[in-house]
Amino acid sequence: MTGQPGYIGASASITAEDVPALYEGAKFYSPAVGDANRSSITSWLAGLLDRNGPVPLLRVEAVPPETPCVSVCVLGSGSAMADLPPAGDEFEMAVRQIERLQRVSFGAVYPLAAATISALVAVVAAAQLRVPLLDADGMGRTFALIHHTAMHLSGVSPTPLAAVGPTGESVLVEVPSGPRADRMLRANVDTVGGWAALAAYPTTAGVLRRAALPGTVSRIANVGRLLLDRTDPDVLVTRLGTITGCRRLARGRIAELEHLSRPSDVTIPAHPSSLVVEETGGLGRQLRIELRSEIVAVFADGALVAGAPDLISLLDVSRGVLATLDSLEPGDLVDVLATPADAVWYSPRGMEMVGMGSHGIPLAHPRRR
Amino acid sequence: MRRTSTLPITLGELARIQPLAAAEPHLADPSRTVEQVVLAETFDRLRRCTPHVLVVLHNEAATGGWSLAAALHLAWERNLSAVVVSRSVAGGSSVALAERLHMSLILIDDDPVDVALQLAGQVSAPAAARALRQARLAELLAEQTGIRGVLGVLNRELQQVPVALVIGGVVIAGQSAALTERPQMRQIEVEVHAPGERSAARLVAAVPVSGPASVEQVESLLRLARPSLQAAWAQSRLDAATRAAHEQAAFGLLRRLPSAPPPSGEQAGIEVPAWTSELGWQVGEANRAVWLAPLRPSGEPPPEITYLIRASWQRGHSTWPLVAEGDGWISWHSGADPDDVVALRRALAGFRDSAVAHRLVIGVGRAHAGVAGLMRSVAEARLAAHVARESGPGAVQWFDQVGANAALAWLPTTEIAQVADLCLEELMAAKDRAALVQTVLAVLDAGGSLSQASQHLGVHRNTVLARLARARQLGLTYDEPGQRLALHVLSYALTALWSDNAAG
Numbered sequence: 001m002t003g004q005p006g007y008i009g010a011s012a013s014i015t016a017e018d019v020p021a022l023y024e025g026a027k028f029y030s031p032a033v034g035d036a037n038r039s040s041i042t043s044w045l046a047g048l049l050d051r052n053g054p055v056p057l058l059r060v061e062a063v064p065p066e067t068p069c070v071s072v073c074v075l076g077s078g079s080a081m082a083d084l085p086p087a088g089d090e091f092e093m094a095v096r097q098i099e100r101l102q103r104v105s106f107g108a109v110y111p112l113a114a115a116t117i118s119a120l121v122a123v124v125a126a127a128q129l130r131v132p133l134l135d136a137d138g139m140g141r142t143f144a145l146i147h148h149t150a151m152h153l154s155g156v157s158p159t160p161l162a163a164v165g166p167t168g169e170s171v172l173v174e175v176p177s178g179p180r181a182d183r184m185l186r187a188n189v190d191t192v193g194g195w196a197a198l199a200a201y202p203t204t205a206g207v208l209r210r211a212a213l214p215g216t217v218s219r220i221a222n223v224g225r226l227l228l229d230r231t232d233p234d235v236l237v238t239r240l241g242t243i244t245g246c247r248r249l250a251r252g253r254i255a256e257l258e259h260l261s262r263p264s265d266v267t268i269p270a271h272p273s274s275l276v277v278e279e280t281g282g283l284g285r286q287l288r289i290e291l292r293s294e295i296v297a298v299f300a301d302g303a304l305v306a307g308a309p310d311l312i313s314l315l316d317v318s319r320g321v322l323a324t325l326d327s328l329e330p331g332d333l334v335d336v337l338a339t340p341a342d343a344v345w346y347s348p349r350g351m352e353m354v355g356m357g358s359h360g361i362p363l364a365h366p367r368r369r
Numbered sequence: 370m371r372r373t374s375t376l377p378i379t380l381g382e383l384a385r386i387q388p389l390a391a392a393e394p395h396l397a398d399p400s401r402t403v404e405q406v407v408l409a410e411t412f413d414r415l416r417r418c419t420p421h422v423l424v425v426l427h428n429e430a431a432t433g434g435w436s437l438a439a440a441l442h443l444a445w446e447r448n449l450s451a452v453v454v455s456r457s458v459a460g461g462s463s464v465a466l467a468e469r470l471h472m473s474l475i476l477i478d479d480d481p482v483d484v485a486l487q488l489a490g491q492v493s494a495p496a497a498a499r500a501l502r503q504a505r506l507a508e509l510l511a512e513q514t515g516i517r518g519v520l521g522v523l524n525r526e527l528q529q530v531p532v533a534l535v536i537g538g539v540v541i542a543g544q545s546a547a548l549t550e551r552p553q554m555r556q557i558e559v560e561v562h563a564p565g566e567r568s569a570a571r572l573v574a575a576v577p578v579s580g581p582a583s584v585e586q587v588e589s590l591l592r593l594a595r596p597s598l599q600a601a602w603a604q605s606r607l608d609a610a611t612r613a614a615h616e617q618a619a620f621g622l623l624r625r626l627p628s629a630p631p632p633s634g635e636q637a638g639i640e641v642p643a644w645t646s647e648l649g650w651q652v653g654e655a656n657r658a659v660w661l662a663p664l665r666p667s668g669e670p671p672p673e674i675t676y677l678i679r680a681s682w683q684r685g686h687s688t689w690p691l692v693a694e695g696d697g698w699i700s701w702h703s704g705a706d707p708d709d710v711v712a713l714r715r716a717l718a719g720f721r722d723s724a725v726a727h728r729l730v731i732g733v734g735r736a737h738a739g740v741a742g743l744m745r746s747v748a749e750a751r752l753a754a755h756v757a758r759e760s761g762p763g764a765v766q767w768f769d770q771v772g773a774n775a776a777l778a779w780l781p782t783t784e785i786a787q788v789a790d791l792c793l794e795e796l797m798a799a800k801d802r803a804a805l806v807q808t809v810l811a812v813l814d815a816g817g818s819l820s821q822a823s824q825h826l827g828v829h830r831n832t833v834l835a836r837l838a839r840a841r842q843l844g845l846t847y848d849e850p851g852q853r854l855a856l857h858v859l860s861y862a863l864t865a866l867w868s869d870n871a872a873g
Contacts, residue, residue, distance in 0.1 A: 255462060274434035288462070290435045302470065362413075363439060
């Protein structure tokens, strides 16, 4: 892969130089996540890529359809991972367990979600297993539960799946119904160390051609390069728009942070709270931004203007970087950005799974009104 | 056609009675009517609301944060009258959003279901709700003992409707905005009869045509205020009457002091008695008296007028005395510096409107020391007031500027005119008598100079000559030295009387 700064375009491999861009891009697609384990995970991955050589990044169509593939991701809390860092073999072990169970040898790895650390650990797994990485994933951003994937919508079962904790213990799950897998896993994540390396959705490249979201890994690398190239926020938003389709809903100043103990949907673990932003310029609207584990909806003067599954992020205008949700303070000047998710999430089934209804907001999505 | 009181109730009215009286209202438009109350549990229910509905949010629709913002937006879209929600879910930003959308938001502490039920009852029977409001107002009015208090309650309760108590065109209490005529405003009046007397007191309210309160309603509320007002008024009149009598007696006593011989034959001046300070009076170094007199004296003024004059004269100068004396009123200002008239001038300027309304003239004496000086100043002020009558209502005459002319003011013009009727029969029968007398007066005033007289009258010298010739023929032989003084006085009296009559 070309490591030239400022390069935007398709990539054929991932090298150690691409790791910072990959990390930044992965963060764009999961704005809620903090930077707790940035240095440990990036240096680990860069070291691996230096030792084992670049990981080939292949489009799904470039892989023979019968090639067995498996997805990997991190399950559980990112801060737990910072407290109890990986021993290093968790992801490889998880993949190997499914290989043993299914008596196959996976020819490629793909990220369950090309966002957060999960995007990076997929590269780790590919480097350790010395297989190519597919330029595709199951979410195109992050969602809360492991069956919130395009594969699940296409009828691919997440199981058999293996979760390996930093303690070396593992859980193997097989369920007939996808949504049950997440409940069973969550019960075990704490026990195995607060987080676990997950290998799931074993299938073939042929199935992934129709079931996975293509091009999402090279997309985060490109987004990451834009974010690293610190520029004027206006220019940055325009450039991001060309790659991700994101647009600025408004620029405003944070006026109020409301932490309300409101009844929340039980299936998604998060505390609802609310952020009030006064638009500077424009119509001077009052924006209300609803927070769960991510930003789930934006209301302008009470009218819904964006909502899950849209990816909504805040850009700290004064610093020109993405604002993480735990760093917000009244008085900050922010750009509210909305990035459309992949089209599959706006289908009725997609909306039912990850739309605003799943966050307890019974309103029609602005795209569907 | 009279509009009946079964009109839909307005937000402003609802907000004044329980349960919303205890709530925190943020009303964008109190005159919005409320035609129906909806208890909305879901956003679907909100979406089905028709305009002019007051919606009480409950359950899912009232979880705060986004839900209230979305509800406010929906309410705005549906043109609802107001949104009622539990205070616990509404923050400052929700109120700000409501203001931005110009949507009324009412925050309650009670159970939304109970509130919605009560509101539904009130909205379905607006007459009953209004009666409830009147009852509440009656209670508030009953607590008031003063006229200002009663008017305060009326003005507070009738938002956007200024109310004033008016006697003879002068605002006694309340908001004078009630009297200004404006488009889209209807003035209504309710007579307030002082107990046992004919009285011209009126309660005046200016009701906005498109406002929250209907005309009948305001009228009935004003009538409700009448008994409290009468009681308060009787009380204050009783007080005022006592005080007036007290002051009158005290002033009489004060007046007699200078004439009584000093006990030990000393001429050091009269000591100011201590009891004057009990009345709040000051008699000091420089006492300058003011005489307030009616333009046309007609005997002793009734106590109501004294009360009114006192109210407006003592506005801001509550220690200044006001003593009814003869057909006028005496007041004075005491200070250390005889030349300091700033306070007095300001008071006179402030009193001018009332003076015009009551057709009063004002004379101001010079500043003199001590009780004797005060009495002298009173006499001067009275003289000045007589001179001021020449200039019509509201006129102020300072004795310093009168001089010997004051003598003229005492001329009994009416009687002198009767003399003219007898001695100058021919002249008084002439149609142009006014012009003739005026011309003769001008020539005499100018010491016989025809050119000065013609300049003063603004007519040609020949005209003056012709009028003089005619006046002489009719018996006004002004150039006979033996009659000159008598005819000069006569001409002065006639001119003064006629110009007075023309002005009246």
